[in-house]
Amino acid sequence: MSVLDSRRGGGNGNNDDLASLEAGLDALETHLDTRASRWRKLLSATWPPVLAIVGLLGVWELIYRSGVKPTYALPSPADVGLVLRDQLSDGTLLEAMGTSLTRGGLGFLAALAIGTPLGLLIARVRPIRRGIGPLVSGLQSLPSIAWVPAAIIFFGIGDAAIYAVVLLGATPSIANGMVSGIDQIPPLYQRVGKVLGARGLSAARHVLLPAALPGYVGGLRQGWAFSWRSLMAAELIVHSPELGQGLGQLLDFGRSNNDMSLVFAGILGILVVGIAVELCVFAPLERRVLRRRGLLVARS
């Protein structure tokens, strides 16, 4: 007796029963997504750091009042606030932030353009992995300020030296992120791609790269942090009147004039840019990648 004959006897009622049973099972097993309201979340994320900063300012004020250091070495929070206001209102600080951000951003993009294919090559080509792989991971632990003297001798004082240091600082992180992203791909996905008929380029595009994305995004985030640090190291040392005035140069200017308030204002500017880029670019990017994959564990 064949399947076809007997099944017709079953009729349509049977089929509908099955459909409704299945719909019930699906409904029972599907999680309901409950998300706290955005504002409440934002609020509860904001007040602890605000409280910490207020506390920190308090401690600073106390130390200032105790007089352990002369005022030129340790200005009060209010003094720094005043300098900050002046710097902001005459545009010096904002201009320096803009200059540095542009340099950091361009350097990061260049590192991205070099680090990504380099990472792909290291991950996929065995001789390259053996040869260059350890070198690139080693470079990641080299403080990029070590490149500054070499860059100055090679390129002279100028933007090229600054960009070279940023590039050397950020590229290894991005390449390593790509490598670890690819290494972490479950072998199952590549077999799925193979069964579905993905070959070469289409396998890279539809399986390999999307599967490596979480590790890669982690590498980008770290790459940005390294770009920013390397840039500050470079700007502190590489400065001349012809060059645009970045935050690092502002710091050095403050130091040479013994102007602690200006130095503090510069540090604040560096922090603000670093945190802003992290919060506005990398944190949302990473969250998005992880949430799509169901890898984001809700923390309350």
Next chain:
Amino acid sequence: MTVLEEQRVTRSTGAVSLRGLTKRFGDGPNVLEDVSLDVAEGEFVCLLGASGCGKSTLLNLVAGLDRPSAGSVHVPGGRAALMFQEPALLPWLTATQNVELALRLRGVGKSERRVRSNELLELVRLSGAGGKRVHELSGGMRQRVAMARALAQDSHVLLMDEPFAALDAITRDVLHEELVRIRESQQLTVLFVTHNVREAVRLGDRVVLLSSRPGRVAKEYPVGIAHPRRIESPEVARLSVEITDDLRTEIRRHGAH
């Protein structure tokens, strides 16, 4: 033996034909040894064996994911579709996109992909869940998407590697019914791997028992039970008892030395 079964025996080349298939990994012992098996066009064959006996290895060989150490695999209709043992949907894609990827890699055009993936999701009764991501789907829904994706490969041969092993009994029962329905409407040839004797009898036209270490065809059982079948029915139970006894005998051999 019914007329239909006699026809199957006499037909020479079927949808899948394995000859003297042997597989070992590196210098290890033979995992599979001299397995010969023909699956006829439109037949539903269940491969049954203890875990570790080489069932997944065999399906990988049939799917072309691995090469045999000796012997031959012949799938005249071209590449076979494979449903993996683990839920193997790509987590960065939605249910619809998972199905569409299979179509896309076959070179199906964009508008036709839309239409076809909708049809396939409807076939597995997931029309409403196409936009969901993998982690938002239950285990049973995932396996149905995986089934839709396998069907999107448009192969007449469907290989299934313990696809329902991780599901609870109620869901599994429903999916058995779905599989029988889809197999009938799509006129599929199915090679279904399981270690669950009742599942094999519930689904198959024929059950093939594999021995362990090395894996060989130990015995075959035609299942002459009319559909619709139920896993609880006395006919299914009767044959299951017979096969289970043979399976136990087979497993005991390994404890003897």
